[in-house]
Amino acid sequence: MQPETRNYDLVIVGAGPAGLTAALQADKAGLHVAVVDEQAASGGQIFRQPPATFKAPLSSAFTSYPFGKELLEQARSNTRIQWYYSSIAWGVFHPVKGGVQLAIFQQEQTYLLEGRKLLIATGAYDLPVALPGWTLPGVMSAGGVQTLLKSQFLCSAQRYVLAGSHPLLLLLAEQLLDAGVQIQEIAIARPRPQLREILAGWRALPDHWRLFFQLTGIFFKLWHKRVPLRFSTLLTRVEGKDRVERVTLTDVDSCWAPIPDTERSLKVDGVAIGYGLLASTELARQAGCQVNWQPERGGWVVKHDEEMRTSMEHIYVAGEPAGVSGAEVAHCQGQLAALSIIALLKSDAATEVVAARRALRRAQPFADTVAAFFAPRLDALARLATNETLICRCEDVTAGQVSEFLQAHPHVTSINSVKLACRSGMGPCQGRYCQHTVAHLVAAERDIAVNQTGIYTAQAPIKPIPLTSLVSNQPESPLPTDKNQNMIMRQKP
Ligand SMILES: Cc1cc2nc3c(=O)[nH]c(=O)nc-3n(C[C@H](O)[C@H](O)[C@H](O)COP(=O)(O)OP(=O)(O)OC[C@H]3O[C@@H](n4cnc5c(N)ncnc54)[C@H](O)[C@@H]3O)c2cc1C
Known part of the structure; x- marks a missing residue:
């Protein structure tokens, strides 16, 4: 391969x-x-835009985070930066001293980008929750439903139940109501907030009034449209013949454990599940960066210092892979990482670094409050899977198969051993869907902490790419660029 x-x-x-x-x-x-x-x-997830030909008012994300509009405008008009869009970064290699190589897949070819420094800002993805019926058509993650709505103005159903414990669920509720669909209920797993929690959260509000008013507006809209919002309620089962027809909601205690005889059924044709986000750390882990277990911050997150440097030379991290903390913290961390790199490669940026650190310190308490307020009980969610529930959707592995294996092999304490024997995590998603459920099954079976079960080894390619893109000796054409925009686009046939 050349x-x-x-x-x-x-x-x-x-x-x-x-x-x-x-x-x-x-x-x-x-x-x-x-x-x-x-x-x-x-734009990433939050500032995802519909095609330019779609007519739509500006998304509320730009009101909550006014820096977004300026970022997007500056990016659109910047022709010096080389933009590789519709391109998958699938591996990081360290062939030479003084830099790293990033392999990308674009237009059916693999290309190598060599950087003196690499910044990994790969965001987050919805926490998958394996519960009976979760593979039925019509069951989607809250982020998935929102992506369809934001990018294509499409609703996946007409009558939804929204279940979870993440603020994204409330944003989605507003967007679905604006789109004219019905929400049967919003089931929030955490208990109704106590006065002391509200008062503690109040301290993080200065500088974040926009978000507070956005949230208040959403609560008012839910009340006005008579959408039931219930706390201490967990989605425990989804049923239907060819697609979702009914869901079971169950009252839970403060640890999210179902309370017997409290099940009730709702007729719906769409389910949006939003219990939280997981940090996208695959690329960083494949590159060799160390990670920390921070369940309230998106699971395994990339270890970094004050300047956003990872444990690997030349590699930096910013945004959600460094710990899920929202768009404002991501913005501040991006700035800090760039300034640290500028200081190393180009010129002294000490004053700006101090200002960027100060901005990050101001943004962090609000992110901490949100993270603590909505932290998912991953252990309780993992217990929803019955023996028959598929936990690895790529390789068709059920929770029962993993439990059977664990019982037959009492020495096994790591999820990588389960992966080798049961194939869970070996499919194209590389364990993004099943890792947490498998880890909790192992932890419960062995009575150990979940982080002691380890993390799936990330392998290149971290995302599926065709083998043919690796075997051709010469690219058919040089790396394509768009002369006007200096953007590189891949049109899918
Ligand atoms: C589905 C979804 C919807 C969300 N919607 C909202 C919302 O409406 N409002 C809100 O306040 N917060 C929302 N969030 C949270 C929001 O994403 C973050 O607060 C914020 O966008 C984080 O910024 P970031 O730069 O760290 O990551 P992101 O904005 O997620 O950007 C990461 C980018 O990396 C790209 N990427 C990842 N891996 C690769 C790879 N291997 N190769 C090439 N590209 C890659 C992704 O395509 C993405 O564009 C959402 C999160 C998700 C997952």
Whole structure:
């Protein structure tokens, strides 16, 4: 394989708030920057845009986070940065001293981008929850339902139940109501907030009034449209013949354990599940970066210092892979990472670094409050799977098969051993769907802490790419660029 190689000062994976902020900051300082994102445009999850031909009012995300509009406008007009859109970053390699290589898949080819520094800003994804019936058509993650709505104005159903314990669920509720669909109930697993919690959270509010008013507006809309919002309620089962027809909701105690004889059934044709987000750390882990277990921050998150440097030389992290903390923290961390890199490669940026650190310190308490308030009980969620429930959707492995294996092999305490024997985590998603359920099954069976069960080893390619993109000796054409926008786009046939 002799893929075409290009050289940059800084290669960034992810064009969300973290990656975009870093790219624009580094470009301003004169660094040669490349940004890779698998989406067709910049914005990441929060500022995801519909196609330009769709007419729509500006998303409320731009009101809550006003820096977003400026970021997107600057990104659109910046022709110095090399934008690799519709491109999957699938592996990090360390062939030479003084830099790293990033392998990307674009237009059916693999290309290598060589960077003196690499910033991993790969965001987060919805926490998958394996419960009976979760594989039925019509059951989606809250982020998935929102993505369809934001990017294509499509609703996956007409009558939803929203179940979870994450603020994204409330944002989605508002967007679904605006789209004219019915919400039968919003089932929040955590208990109704206590006065002392509200008072403690109040201290994090200064500087975040916009978000507070947005949330108040959503509660008012739910009340006005008579949407029931119930706390201490867990989605425990989904049923239907060819797609979802009914759900079972159950009252739970403060540890999210179901209370006997409290089950009730609701008729729906769509389910949105939003118990939290997991940090996208696959690329960082494949690159060799160390991780920490922080369940309230998105599971395993990338270890970093004050300057956003990871444990691997030349590799930085910003945004959700460094711990799920929302768009504002991602924006501040992107800036801090870029300034640290600028200081190393180009010029002294000490004053700006101090200002960026101060901004991050101001943003953090609000993120901490939200994380503590909505922290998912991962142990309780993992107990929802029955023996028959599929936990690994790629390799068709049930919870019962994993339990049977664990009982037959009492020495096994690691999820990587379960992966080798049961194949859970060996499919194209590389364990993104099943890792947490398997880890909790092992932890419960062996009576050990869940982080002691380990983490699936991340292998290149971290996302599925065709083998043919690796075997061709010469790319058919040089790395394509769009002359006007300096953007590289992949059109799917
Ligand atoms: C589905 C979803 C919807 C959300 N909606 C909202 C919302 O409406 N409001 C809100 O306040 N918060 C929302 N959030 C949370 C929000 O994503 C974060 O607060 C914020 O966007 C984090 O910014 P970031 O830059 O860290 O990551 P992101 O914005 O997630 O950006 C990461 C980018 O990296 C790209 N990427 C990841 N891996 C690769 C790879 N291997 N190769 C190439 N590209 C890659 C992704 O395509 C993505 O564009 C949502 C989260 C998710 C998962």
